[in-house]
Amino acid sequence: MVKIVSFKALKYPALLFAVLLVNCKASRSAIVDEYIFVQKDTLQTTKWQVVWEDHFDKPQIDTTKWTKIPPNKADWGNYMSDNANCYSFLNGKLHLKGIVNPDTIADSRPFLTGGIYSKGKFAFQYGKIEIRAKLESAKGAWPAIWLLAEQKKYGKYPRNGEIDIMEHLNFDDMVYQTVHSYYTLELKQKEHPLYYKTAKVNSEEFNTYGLEWYPDKLVFTVNGKATHTYPKLEGVDPTQWPFDQPFYILIDQQLGGSWVGDVKPEDLPVHMIIDWVKIYQ
Known part of the structure; x- marks a missing residue:
């Protein structure tokens, strides 16, 4: 360790x-x-060691590890909030909530959502991440576990890439596991290699969503089983692999947007329940 x-x-x-x-x-x-863990790029192993973790066993967010995600102009960030009603702890688990806004005078947005990220506090390059979580369902619910570049080595988004370890929509019995980059979004190279797959889950139970990140491939997992592999290719545009730099973690209960559709207020509140997060190298 x-x-x-x-x-x-x-x-x-x-x-x-x-x-x-x-x-x-x-x-x-x-x-x-002091906070970015860079694994040796020659290491290819399954003998992982935990280097960073959080079990959410305190009655508040550990601010040395996490920050509440502020609102932003992206579809996923429309309703992000630090409102206390969007966060709670129960039985050693963090609940991130999507709620109907109880005070539209103080904040005019119709909904509020809770999310945390490790930006500026923890980032890593290569290794393995696992998050044990339970996803409640609702019309317009869009919980996600994902990674973004800490240092923006290649410029503005999407040149640094995005790794979506898990996204769940509405009442689906599956999750999406996706890679985004300039290569997939701007050059439209979505099949060479295939940029996403879905994996069946029982969202009413806790599942462990993971990623094994090597210098030459990304291996997505659900409950310890590989579900999708995105390899680094030779002889293609170099924007295909921006995943040679540190990334930070985002975990959020999103609501609404062009992909997931409209929110049904009657289905709220909806919870994304996080048991633990572990990073291995």
């Missing part, structure tokens, strides 16, 4: 060098800027 070192607390360069040397020899990862 990687030991997190607070570089700011180290006063002596020699001591800093010694700590770095020990950690590099003992671990599979390098820690950049």
